[in-house]
Amino acid sequence: MEENLDLKEKEKAEEAMIQEAFQDLLNCYLATKHRKRVEIITKAFNFANQAHKGIKRRSGEPYILHPIAVAKIVCTEIGLGSTSICSALLHDVVEDTDYTVEDIENIFGPKIAQIVDGLTKISGGIFGDKASAQAENFKKLLLTMSDDIRVILIKIADRLHNMRTLGSMLPSKQYKIAGETMYIYAPLANRLGLYKIKTELENLSFKYEHPEEYEVIEKKLEATAAERDKVFKDFTAPIRAQLDKMGMKYHILARVKSIYSIWNKMQTKHVPFEEIYDILAVRIIFTPKNLEEELNDCFDIYVAISKIYKPHPDRLRDWVSHPKANGYQALHVTLMGNNGQWIEVQIRSERMNDVAEQGFAAHWKYKEGGGSEDEGELEKWLRTIKEILDDPQPDAIDFLDTIKLNLFASEIFVFTPKGDLKTMPQNCTALDFAFSLHTDIGSHCIGAQVNHKLVPLSHKLQSGDQVEILTSKSQRVQPEWMNYATTARARAKIASILRKEAKANQKEGEKILAEFLNAEGIRMDEVSLNKLTRLHNFHTHDELLVAIGSKKLVLGDADRNAFKEKQEKSWKKLLSFSFGNGKEEKDTNEGKGSQEKVQQEKIDTKKILKLTEEAISKEYIMADCCHPIPGDDVLGYINENNQVIIHKRQCPVAARLKSSYGNRIIATQWDTHKELSFLVTIYIKGIDNVGLLNEVTQVISRQLNVNIRKLTMETNDGIFEGKIQLYVHDVDDVRTICNNLKQVQNIKQVSRIED
Numbered sequence: 068m069e070e071n072l073d074l075k076e077k078e079k080a081e082e083a084m085i086q087e088a089f090q091d092l093l094n095c096y097l098a099t100k101h102r103k104r105v106e107i108i109t110k111a112f113n114f115a116n117q118a119h120k121g122i123k124r125r126s127g128e129p130y131i132l133h134p135i136a137v138a139k140i141v142c143t144e145i146g147l148g149s150t151s152i153c154s155a156l157l158h159d160v161v162e163d164t165d166y167t168v169e170d171i172e173n174i175f176g177p178k179i180a181q182i183v184d185g186l187t188k189i190s191g192g193i194f195g196d197k198a199s200a201q202a203e204n205f206k207k208l209l210l211t212m213s214d215d216i217r218v219i220l221i222k223i224a225d226r227l228h229n230m231r232t233l234g235s236m237l238p239s240k241q242y243k244i245a246g247e248t249m250y251i252y253a254p255l256a257n258r259l260g261l262y263k264i265k266t267e268l269e270n271l272s273f274k275y276e277h278p279e280e281y282e283v284i285e286k287k288l289e290a291t292a293a294e295r296d297k298v299f300k301d302f303t304a305p306i307r308a309q310l311d312k313m314g315m316k317y318h319i320l321a322r323v324k325s326i327y328s329i330w331n332k333m334q335t336k337h338v339p340f341e342e343i344y345d346i347l348a349v350r351i352i353f354t355p356k357n358l359e360e361e362l363n364d365c366f367d368i369y370v371a372i373s374k375i376y377k378p379h380p381d382r383l384r385d386w387v388s389h390p391k392a393n394g395y396q397a398l399h400v401t402l403m404g405n406n407g408q409w410i411e412v413q414i415r416s417e418r419m420n421d422v423a424e425q426g427f428a429a430h431w432k433y434k435e436g437g438g439s440e441d442e443g444e445l446e447k448w449l450r451t452i453k454e455i456l457d458d459p460q461p462d463a464i465d466f467l468d469t470i471k472l473n474l475f476a477s478e479i480f481v482f483t484p485k486g487d488l489k490t491m492p493q494n495c496t497a498l499d500f501a502f503s504l505h506t507d508i509g510s511h512c513i514g515a516q517v518n519h520k521l522v523p524l525s526h527k528l529q530s531g532d533q534v535e536i537l538t539s540k541s542q543r544v545q546p547e548w549m550n551y552a553t554t555a556r557a558r559a560k561i562a563s564i565l566r567k568e569a570k571a572n573q574k575e576g577e578k579i580l581a582e583f584l585n586a587e588g589i590r591m592d593e594v595s596l597n598k599l600t601r602l603h604n605f606h607t608h609d610e611l612l613v614a615i616g617s618k619k620l621v622l623g624d625a626d627r628n629a630f631k632e633k634q635e636k637s638w639k640k641l642l643s644f645s646f647g648n649g650k651e652e653k654d655t656n657e658g659k660g661s662q663e664k665v666q667q668e669k670i671d672t673k674k675i676l677k678l679t680e681e682a683i684s685k686e687y688i689m690a691d692c693c694h695p696i697p698g699d700d701v702l703g704y705i706n707e708n709n710q711v712i713i714h715k716r717q718c719p720v721a722a723r724l725k726s727s728y729g730n731r732i733i734a735t736q737w738d739t740h741k742e743l744s745f746l747v748t749i750y751i752k753g754i755d756n757v758g759l760l761n762e763v764t765q766v767i768s769r770q771l772n773v774n775i776r777k778l779t780m781e782t783n784d785g786i787f788e789g790k791i792q793l794y795v796h797d798v799d800d801v802r803t804i805c806n807n808l809k810q811v812q813n814i815k816q817v818s819r820i821e822d
Contacts, residue, residue, distance in 0.1 A: 081129050085116065088135045095143045096152060104149040111153035111175065118164040126235035133228060134159060140224035144264060146425045151217050154182040158221060161187045185218035186225075219255065226252045227264055230271040238734030239672050242702050242716065245272040246725020246732075260393035260426025269327040276716040277330070277700045284326045287340050295321070295347050302404050303349060305375045310351070313371060315364070317353040322413070324348070334717070337750060337818035348411040352420045361416045362387055365398045368414050376402035379409060387419075392478050392490055394422050479530035491528060495553050498524040501536045502557035509557060510564055511538040525551035544568070569613050576616030583622045589630050602629050670711065670733065676703050677738045678713065684743070687711045693718035693821060696745040698798025703733035737797075744794040746776060747801055748821070753814040755787040763814075766807050767793060773804065790820075 089112050097103060115134055122130040138155035141147050153175060160166050161183060168187070172180035230248055233241055249272045256265035274281045299321045310317050324332075324346045332343055351368060355361040365387050384399035398414040415423065477493040481500060491500060497517065501524075502509030515522050516535040528534060544564040552558045580599075584591045596608045603620060605611045614620035670676075678687065678697070687703070693715040695701045700716045704724050713735065714721035725732055751763070760780060767773050777792040795801055805817045 085129055085131055085135070088132055089116075092135055092139045092142065092152070095139055096149070099142065099146070099148075101148040107175070108149055108152050108156070111156040111179075114174065115156045115160055118160045118166055122163070124232075124235070126232060130159075130163075133232075136228045137221065137224045140227055141221055144227075144425070145220050145224060145261065146421075147217060147220060150178055150182070151221060153179050154186065154217065155221050155224060157183050158186045158225060182215055182218055182221065185215065186221060216259075220259070220261075223252060223256050223259070223261065223264060227268060230268060233271065233275055237673055238675060239702075239732050240729075241275045242732050242734065243725055243729030245275045246722055247729065248272045250722055250726035256426075258393055260391075260395055260422060261424075262395070262426070263424045266325045266327075270325050273327040273330060280330060280700070281326055284329055284340060288323065288326070288329075288346075291346075295323070298347060298404070298406060298408075298410075299349065301406075302376075302410060306349075306351070306372050309371050309375060310353075310368065313367070315353050315368070317351055320350045320352065322348040322350050337816060337820065344408055345411060348413060350413045350415065350420075352415055352417060355416050358418075361418070364416065365414050369398055369400055372402065372412060373400070376404060378402055382409075382411075389480055389488075389490075393426060395419075396422060479528060481528055482531070482533040484533065484535045486533075492554055495528055496524065496551050497522060497526045497528065497534060497536070498548060498552050499554040499557045500528060500534050501538075502552070502560050503554065504536065506560050508536055508538055509560060510544050511540060511542045513537050513539045513542050524548070568617075569609075572616030573609055573612045574616065576612030576614070579615050580612065580622070583626070587627060587630060595630070598629055599626060602626065670705060670709070672705070672730070672733050674734075676711065676733050676735045678735055679738045680740065680742045683713075683739070687713055689745075690714045690718065690720065692720045694746065696747060696795065696797055696801070697737045697739040697743075698801075701735050701737075703735045704728070705731045705733065739797065741796040744774075744796060746792060747795055747819055749791045749793065749801070749804060749808070750816070750818050750820045751787075751789045751791065751808060751814055752816040753787060755782045755785050756813050759787065759811075759813060762811050763789070763791070763808065766811060767791065767804060771800075771804060771807065773800070 092112075093105060093108065096108065097105070112135070116131050119130040119134075124130050124133060134156045137158065138152045141151050141155045145151075157171060157175070157179065161168055161171065168180050168184045171183050226248060229244065233244060236244065248268050253265050253268040253272070256262075256268060303319050307319065324343070329340065329343055329346065332338070333340060336343075351372075353364060353368065355364045369383075379401040382399070382401035384397075386396050387398050390396045396415070396419040399411060400414070401409050401411050404410045478490050479493050479495070481489045481491050483489065483504075489500070489503065491503065497515035498509065498512060501512040501515070512524060514524060514537045515526065516537065517526060517528065517532050519533075544561055546565060548561050549558065549565075552561055581591050584595060589595055596611070600606075600608055600611045602625070603611060603614070605614065611620070615622065678701075683689070688710055689695055690712050695713050695715045695718075701713050702716055702721060702725075703711045703713055704721070705711055711733065714724070753759075760778075764775065764778070767775055774794045775791060776794065778789065780787055780789040793804075795804070801819050805819065808814055808817045
């Protein structure tokens with residue numbers, strides 16, 4: 068009886084918690100400028116609450132709290148209205164309960180039903196268990212996205228809440244979800260202008276993948292906070308005085324670089340935390356006198372603050388006149404503060420700031436009566452994706468990488484010969500530009516004139532370049548073009564043309580080969596095709612036929628002789644097949660299979676794998692791409708042969724595996740005792756002086772008793788750079804070596820690198 072009472076009390080408390088969460092959502096919605104459609108939101112909540120009744124999340128809380136939290140993100144952090152809030156509340160109903168999309172349509176109408184349907188199609192993460200399924204799901208994601216952008220915005224909100232509550236998941240699941248977030252969702256959020264969400268997704272992914280490094284940077288940020296506050300106050304005081312004098316309505320904020328961005332810079336620039344100077348940036352957000360004056364006000368503020376502090380000549384970024392493709396507008400200027408440090412100042416209006424934080428959805432706030440989302444650049448991007456989907460690539464990972472190239476791209480501005488401005492992704496080539504104009508121009512392109520100078524197709528374009536594409540009717544698409552096409556459109560078109568040509572060549576090759584074999588009185592069957600494929604070192608029959616059809620391979624005497632050889636080998640084979648003890652072979656194979664099965668059962672992806680010295684020597688493979696050593700943040704990947712490969716968590720190959728084969732990822736833990744040695748490469752840089760090499764080898768060999776395998780040094784204009792390959796036991800050894808080398812006078816930079 069008492070137990071029943073406890074249960075009822077618990078249910079009562081849970082119901083109160085649910086109602087409180089929903090009331091909080093309603094309050095947030097009522098505080099927005101959207102039309103106040105409280106009734107339909109309440110109806111959606113009651114429906115979802117009933118549908119998910121009694122279901123718990125892994126953390127033990129009622130399931131309905133997740134859709135409420137997603138709806139709140141959609142409302143407050145992305146700025147969407149009642150249709151999206153209802154869709155967020157209902158987003159798991161079709162997948163997790165007996166209700167159908169038709170039920171949703173009957174109760175809530177076609178628009179909400181369409182969004183919920185889109186969300187159901189791409190549920191369970193973008194990726195399933197197999198690579199092809201992942202690509203299919205990703206295509207579904209992009210197709211639903213081009214039907215209604217709100218599908219992807221709600222999906223990003225769903226992922227953000229999952230990342231915020233990732234602590235209750237198994238470690239292997241955490242790596243899969245964090246990897247997928249870094250690979251797809253953070254760049255997607257960035258491309259849609261959701262800067263704040265993109266930063267949080269990156270930070271949370273980093274926190275779960277590299278907890279110790281996250282904590283170290285967090286503590287260092289806390290320790291330097293007071294010093295940063297003082298710099299901010301001193302730096303902004305004269306700016307405030309000047310803006311007050313101009314009669315501007317404004318507020319100034321300090322923007323601190325995110326933990327993930329700091330770590331990323333430390334990795335790419337090989338510098339310690341103390342040498343990252345752009346941790347602090349200043350943001351001036353003003354209210355323009357009227358919207359027409361918004362752009363002029365930005366430049367007036369720039370001119371005013373440039374009189375106070377000297378601006379960096381090469382670091383003015385004008386995103387005001389040319390907004391980024393995700394709608395971002397601001398003026399970035401880097402000024403020299405009185406403390407001798409460069410400080411970036413971002414100048415934005417209130418409207419620009421909303422767009423920067425909330426992306427395209429923020430445009431709706433500034434339209435009469437709400438309106439629909441801004442099109443233009445976003446439409447262009449969705450069109451590019453649709454083009455790729457019309458001609459999908461067979462390889463799923465390639466497909467993801469191609470899309471990803473477009474997601475990450477920053478923009479440059481390129482002019483046509485007539486002076487038209489084109490937005491292109493950073494690092495794009497002349498070939499990409501040709502394909503962006505027209506497929507015909509791209510496929511017949513032979514070179515380009517950039518700023519009136521002749522350049523090859525692989526030439527990388529810079530912002531402000533004027534580009535004229537040169538074509539020739541006789542030019543054909545070359546396979547090597549895939550090496551220097553970077554945009555999704557160009558790569559997709561080149562692959563498509565090459566596939567069509569390969570098909571035509573294959574047909575021609577079949578015809579030529581049939582005629583050749585016919586003349587020799589040989590049947591065109593599997594055996595003869597295999598013989599010729601082996602003879603010319605091709606992997607498949609198709610490759611052989613394409614080579615014959617494209618005249619790269621001309622059949623002749625060598626091929627005739629191959630068929631005239633005596634058939635002894637075949638007879639021997641035949642005899643062994645007929646009279647050999649097949650049963651015995653079958654038995655051994657069966658034994659092998661069961662042995663593999665046993666091994667497969669041993670690996671439990673839910674448990675943390677211990678990396679002991681014995682296991683590393685016998686069972687596991689250290690990945691060549693990132694050379695992990697004990698102490699590194701690592702994970703395991705079970706490959707097709709059931710072998711466990713150990714990767715560093717931040718390794719680019721691991722990033723692809725996490726987001727593509729998440730179910731094969733295992734959480735791992737080092738359990739070594741300095742018995743095995745691993746090869747690492749240390750990079751050093753500094754001012755050259757006599758006897759430096761001797762000092763370096765003294766520190767490593769004598770003081771630390773470490774074996775050097777290889778040492779290369781190069782001096783240029785008094786600056787030396789070197790790489791040292793040596794054997795260590797773990798990350799602690801590397802840390803000691805780096806710290807000791809930093810003590811050597813004139814060595815300015817020491818870091819471990821991937822060689």
